[in-house]
Structure formats: structure tokens, C-alpha cells
Amino acid sequence: xxxxxxxxxxxxxxxxxxxxxxxxxxxxxxxxxxxxxxxxxxxxxxxxxxxxxxxxxxxxxxxxxxxxxxxxxxxxxxxxxxxxxxxxxxxxxxxxxxxxxxxxxxxxxxxxxxxxxxxxxxxxxxxxxxxxxxxxxxxxxxxxxxxxxxxxxxxxxxxxxxxxxxxxxxxxxxxxxxxxxxxxxxxxxxxxxxxxxxxxxxxxxxxxxxxxxxxxxxxxxxxxxxxxxxxxxxxxxxxxxxxxxxxxxxxxxxxxxxxxxxxxxxxxxxxxxxxxxxxxxxxxxxxxxxxxxxxxxxxxxxxxxxxxxxxxxxxxxxxxxx
Amino acid sequence: xxxxxxxxxxxxxxxxxxxxxxxxxxxxxxxxxxxxxxxxxxxxxxxxxxxxxxxxxxxxxxxxxxxxxxxxxxxxxxxxxxxxxxxxxxxxxxxxxxxxxxxxxxxxxxxxxxxxxxxxxxxxxxxxxxxxxxxxxxxxxxxxxxxxxxxxxxxxxxxxxxxxxxxxxxxxxxxxxxxxxxxxxxxxxxxxxxxxxxxxxxxxxxxxxxxxxxxxxxxxxxxxxxxxxxxxxxxxxxxxxxxxxxxxxxxxxxxxxxxxxxxxxxxxxxxxxxxxxxxxxxxxxxxxxxxxxxxxxxxxxxxxxxxxxxxxxxxxxxxxxxxxxxxxx
Numbered sequence: 001x002x003x004x005x006x007x008x009x010x011x012x013x014x015x016x017x018x019x020x021x022x023x024x025x026x027x028x029x030x031x032x033x034x035x036x037x038x039x040x041x042x043x044x045x046x047x048x049x050x051x052x053x054x055x056x057x058x059x060x061x062x063x064x065x066x067x068x069x070x071x072x073x074x075x076x077x078x079x080x081x082x083x084x085x086x087x088x089x090x091x092x093x094x095x096x097x098x099x100x101x102x103x104x105x106x107x108x109x110x111x112x113x114x115x116x117x118x119x120x121x122x123x124x125x126x127x128x129x130x131x132x133x134x135x136x137x138x139x140x141x142x143x144x145x146x147x148x149x150x151x152x153x154x155x156x157x158x159x160x161x162x163x164x165x166x167x168x169x170x171x172x173x174x175x176x177x178x179x180x181x182x183x184x185x186x187x188x189x190x191x192x193x194x195x196x197x198x199x200x201x202x203x204x205x206x207x208x209x210x211x212x213x214x215x216x217x218x219x220x221x222x223x224x225x226x227x228x229x230x231x232x233x234x235x236x237x238x239x240x241x242x243x244x245x246x247x248x249x250x251x252x253x254x255x256x257x258x259x260x261x262x263x264x265x266x267x268x269x270x271x272x273x274x275x276x277x278x279x280x281x282x283x284x285x286x287x288x289x290x291x292x293x294x295x296x297x298x299x300x301x302x303x304x305x306x307x308x309x310x311x312x313x314x315x316x317x318x319x320x321x322x
Numbered sequence: 323x324x325x326x327x328x329x330x331x332x333x334x335x336x337x338x339x340x341x342x343x344x345x346x347x348x349x350x351x352x353x354x355x356x357x358x359x360x361x362x363x364x365x366x367x368x369x370x371x372x373x374x375x376x377x378x379x380x381x382x383x384x385x386x387x388x389x390x391x392x393x394x395x396x397x398x399x400x401x402x403x404x405x406x407x408x409x410x411x412x413x414x415x416x417x418x419x420x421x422x423x424x425x426x427x428x429x430x431x432x433x434x435x436x437x438x439x440x441x442x443x444x445x446x447x448x449x450x451x452x453x454x455x456x457x458x459x460x461x462x463x464x465x466x467x468x469x470x471x472x473x474x475x476x477x478x479x480x481x482x483x484x485x486x487x488x489x490x491x492x493x494x495x496x497x498x499x500x501x502x503x504x505x506x507x508x509x510x511x512x513x514x515x516x517x518x519x520x521x522x523x524x525x526x527x528x529x530x531x532x533x534x535x536x537x538x539x540x541x542x543x544x545x546x547x548x549x550x551x552x553x554x555x556x557x558x559x560x561x562x563x564x565x566x567x568x569x570x571x572x573x574x575x576x577x578x579x580x581x582x583x584x585x586x587x588x589x590x591x592x593x594x595x596x597x598x599x600x601x602x603x604x605x606x607x608x609x610x611x612x613x614x615x616x617x618x619x620x621x622x623x624x625x626x627x628x629x630x631x632x633x634x635x636x637x638x639x640x641x642x643x644x645x646x647x648x649x650x651x
Binding site: 055056071294307 | 385388
């Protein structure tokens with residue numbers, strides 16, 4: 001066994017995912033040539049495949065959907081607004097009762113594939129009850145874009161711009177607009193935070209006042225080298241434009257980055273490196289490492305004001321529990 | 323395995339797991355069953371292996387160790403934010419102490435949490451994950467330590483007696499830490515929910531406190547009739563007797579229950595842990611007692627208790643409602 005395989009094994013054992021590791025360990029064999037850092041192709045592919053490190057993925061997603069139904073039953077159906085001309089370009093607003101309230105725009109994950117805003121209602125209550133609007137946006141998935149990421153990034157940016165311009169329609173304060181996201185949604189959140197709002201949208205540069213990004217990707221090079229290239233149509237231009245770590249000059253708000261210790265090595269590294277890069281650029285950043293959470297479990301903490309992500313988001317909006 | 327049965331599929335567990343979608347979680351157990359003939363039935367339609375598995379959380383919750391680590395880390399975070407708890411002795415031996423996470427309100431209600439750990443593990447220190455919800459909502463949060471079954475040489479009685487004394491101590495000493503003795507609630511999970519059930523059927527005269535000392539309970543993923551537990555491999559470390567089984571099977575003493583009870587289980591728990599809760603709820607209802615049954619979709623035995631610390635989670639929401647409190651968050 002090579003040193004690298006041992007590292008991965010140790011990580012899996014540390015996470016307690018013993019039975020998962022038994023099923024998913026690469027077959028014994030020689031390590032291939034390194035394709036990214038010290039990883040061979042199989043190791044890199046695995047590091048961008050959540051199922052390898054989170055065997056309970058489907059269980060957690062089912063739980064999220066069930067909890068979202070319960071949340072909608074309690075909160076009532078969200079207000080639905082169109083932010084663009086195509087049917088998918090809509091967003092759900094779970095409104096706080098306060099007027100002129102701050103806004104949290106949540107960008108869902110799902111490996112950039114189609115998922116639905118309604119299945120993230122389970123995160124709404126901490127925000128709504130703390131006095132903030134929770135806005136979950138729908139946007140196109142890679143299935144509909146022939147693998148292109150730019151249309152997805154464009155929709156998410158337009159959704160944020162729409163919220164800024166139309167906040168008054170649902171009692172929101174456009175000057176207190178915050179962004180959160182998880183997994184590929186945290187990648188897109190990073191893209192939002194490094195958007196040139198003045199040049200591209202004729203809006204103030206500081207449209208977004210803060211972001212909590214959980215388990216994201218901030219440099220797409222290793223993603224491009226991984227098996228994700230099978231369904232993402234990467235180009236040099238896409239890699240460059242949508243690697244937020246390469247556009248830190250445009251970042252102008254506080255960022256909290258979160259990952260779990262049971263995530264893949266790459267998803268831990270991406271967050272760690274992005275945090276270091278922001279710090280090196282002299283910008284405000286907080287790194288939260290949550291012990292014992294995998295990629296899907298850490299996202300659930302957005303739904304808890306006393307959980308890692310929920311607490312961080314409320315604190316950033318100065319709506320903390322106490 | 324015995325050969326006196328046809329090679330019938332273990333339908334109960336298979337069906338349940340398939341319904342719960344626990345394909346990845348179950349694969350280890352399912353593989354172990356493949357091709358093995360079903361043995362003699364020892365409980366309901368389960369053979370010995372199936373019953374043993376149904377009382378072995380690791381078979382159904384492969385992330386048990388991961389969540390235990392997470393709980394310890396989260397408890398450290400709670401103490402870092404709230405400060406160290408106050409520690410009181412409720413009895414003469416060193417283990418008979420309890421941690422109090424005080425709220426700032428005066429004459430505040432009290433939530434006593436009884437930790438789990440299959441009766442053989444767990445400490446107050448590593449079971450304060452839910453403290454912030456209570457403290458910020460205006461309730462004291464109390465976590466007692468108590469002896470475990472290994473130290474008690476296989477008997478559950480010393481543990482039960484200590485937990486009951488801890489509750490009585492809280493009642494008698496409530497005023498000393500700003501608590502209202504007439505608003506004591508209890509909660510527990512797993513073996514702590516078993517103990518919590520036993521607390522509810524206590525004859526409090528022996529302890530010098532009123533019969534209605536407990537005003538409400540939330541019991542998650544517990545055991546309320548010990549017969550199948552006794553038949554399972556848990557007998558290897560719990561020295562069950564007829565007396566123990568009878569006295570500590572809460573479901574056989576429903577006439578003593580005099581407060582509202584919330585029961586909960588997750589859909590990814592073992593068949594027996596789901597059945598125990600379901601049947602205890604049905605028995606309470608049949609006895610005309612106030613009971614609420616909560617079923618957490620997509621939660622296993624170790625995941626569902628994590629919702630207690632979330633005011634918008636399944637258990638946290640229910641317990642705040644029961645205590646008539648509003649979350650501060």
C-alpha cells in the first residue's frame with residue numbers, strides 16, 4: 001500500500017466509515033501516475049465523488065426532503081417570483097414577519113445537476129424566525145445545458161441581482177443581502193462573491209454583504225482533471241472564469257467557509273486553501289472545521305441556529321441566537 | 323443456524339430496510355444473511371441472529387462511531403460558549419453527580435436529560451449537546467452521571483435507583499439554583515429513554531417527593547418492555563432476572579404514568595427499536611394516557627437525538643412545546 005492510499009484509509013477510518021470503506025476502497029493495485037497533487041486518477045476521481053466518502057447520501061437527501069415538507073407545512077408556501085424569462089428561473093421567498101428585513105439567498109448543491117429550491121425549505125426556519133427572509137433559488141442543471149457551467153453561473157448571478165433590485169417587493173432590505181451555499185452551490189456562491197456587479201449588472205460593487213460557503217470548490221482545475229469532466233464541459237475559459245480563488249480582487253465582503261472532517265480530501269483541501277488565499281489577500285475570512293460531519297451532514301447544520309452553518313450565517317447577519 | 327425452518331427470507335428486516343432505503347447501511351447485514359437458512363424463531367418472527375442484530379445499533383447505524391465523535395466535539399463547543407456547568411452531588415458515591423447548565427431566568431423550568439449508551443457507556447460531560455436550546459429558551463439543563471451496568475455487575479437496578487434519586491435531588495434543591503420544582507421535565511434517548519420510562523413509573527413516596535414530580539417527558543429510541551432485550555445478546559452483559567424484567571419494563575406499569583409523554587424514533591432504526599416505541603405509544607393511548615408519537619423520516623438511532631438541540635428539529639421543537647417555551651433563536 002502506498003503512502004497515499006494509507007492516507008485515505010486513515011481518513012476513512014477516522015470518520016468511522018468503516019463499512020463504507022470496505023465497499024469502496026480501490027482494489028489493491030499499484031498506484032498510477034499522479035494527476036493532481038499526489039493523487040492518481042482513481043484517487044482524484046474518488047475525491048470528487050461524494051458517495052465514496054458519504055455512504056448515507058441518499059438517506060440524508062431523503063431526510064432533507066421530508067423535513068422540507070414539514071417546514072413548508074409550518075411556514076406556508078413560499079412566495080414565488082420569476083427572476084428571468086425561462087420557467088426554471090424562479091425563486092422561493094420564505095418571508096420574515098419584520099419589514100425591511102435582511103435577506104439570505106441560499107444556493108443549493110447537487111453537483112451542478114438539477115435540484116429544486118423547494119427541497120431546501122428545511123433550512124428556512126432559523127432565518128425566518130430570527131427575522132430574515134430566506135430565499136432559495138432555482139436554476140438550471142447541467143443536464144439542460146449540455147454540460148456548460150456558464151449558464152448556471154449566469155442564472156445564479158441574475159437571481160442575486162433580482163433580489164437586490166426587487167427586495168422591497170417582499171419586504172427585504174437590499175442593503176442587507178447575504179449569500180449562503182453548499183457543495184456546488186458553494187462553488188456558485190464563490191462565483192457570486194467574486195462577481196463584478198458594477199461592470200456586469202450596473203449595480204453597486206457591494207451588493208452582497210457576506211457569505212457562508214459550505215463544502216465548496218473554489219478552483220476548478222482539479223475538478224476538471226477528475227471524472228466530473230464526463231458531465232461538465234470544462235474549457236480553459238470556464239475554468240478561469242469560475243474559479244473564484246483566482247478573482248479575489250473582486251471579493252469585498254466577509255466570508256465564512258465551512259467543511260466537515262469526514263468529507264473527501266479534496267473537498268477539505270479546497271475550503272482550506274480558499275480560506276488561506278483569502279487571508280493572504282488581506283480579506284476577512286473565518287474557517288470552520290466541523291468534527292464528525294460528512295458532505296451531506298454538514299449542510300444540515302444550516303437548519304439549526306445552534307449548528308455550525310446556521311450559527312455562522314445568523315452571526316454574520318448579526319441575528320445570532322444570543 | 324437451525325435447520326428446522328424453510329429457507330425463508332428474513333422478510334421483516336429486509337422489507338423494513340428496503341422501505342427505509344438503507345441500502346448502503348444494510349449491505350453488510352444483508353450479505354451476512356444471504357444463503358443462511360433462518361433459524362428457530364425466538365421473538366416475533368425473528369431468529370436469534372435477527373433479534374441480536376435488532377438490538378445491535380452498529381448493524382443498522384454504520385456511522386455510530388463518527389456521530390459519537392461529533393457529539394463529543396459539539397459538547398466541547400457548547401461548554402466553550404456556555405462555560406463549564408455547575409456540578410452538584412446528588413448522592414454519596416463519586417459518580418452520583420450532575421451537570422447543571424443554568425439559564426439566566428429566575429424560577430425557571432428544568433429539563434433533565436438522561437443519556438444513552440446501551441446502559442454501559444456515556445457521561446454527562448459528553449451529553450450536553452442540547453444545552454444551548456434550553457438555556458437560551460429559559461430553562462435549566464441538567465445531565466446526571468450514573469453508574470453503568472458493567473460497574474453494577476450486570477444489574478440495571480443501581481442505575482435506575484441513581485437516576486430516580488437525581489430527579490428527586492433536583493426537585494428538593496431546585497430553589498438553590500433558581501429553578502421551579504413544579505416544572506421539572508425529563509428527556510432521554512436509547513437506554514436513557516428506557517431509564518426515563520422507568521422514572522415515569524417511580525413510586526415517589528420512597529423518595530419523599532410528590533407523585534407528579536415530573537411534568538412531562540420526551541423519550542427517543544428507547545426500550546419499554548425488556549423481554550426481547552433479555553432474549554437478545556444483550557443478556558451477555560445485562561444479567562436479567564424475572565424481577566428486573568418485570569419491574570423495569572415501563573409498559574407493564576402504565577397506571578403509574580401521570581404526565582404527557584412524547585415518544586420518538588427514526589425510520590432508519592432497527593426493527594425492534596421502532597417497534598418498542600410504536601407499541602409503547604399504542605399501549606399508552608389504549609390506557610387513556612396523553613402520548614404523542616413522532617417518527618423522524620431518514621434518521622437512524624444516533625442521528626435522531628441530534629435534533630433535540632435544534633429548536634426547529636423534530637425533538638427540539640417538541641420539547642419546547644411541551645415545556646411551553648419559545649426558542650430564543
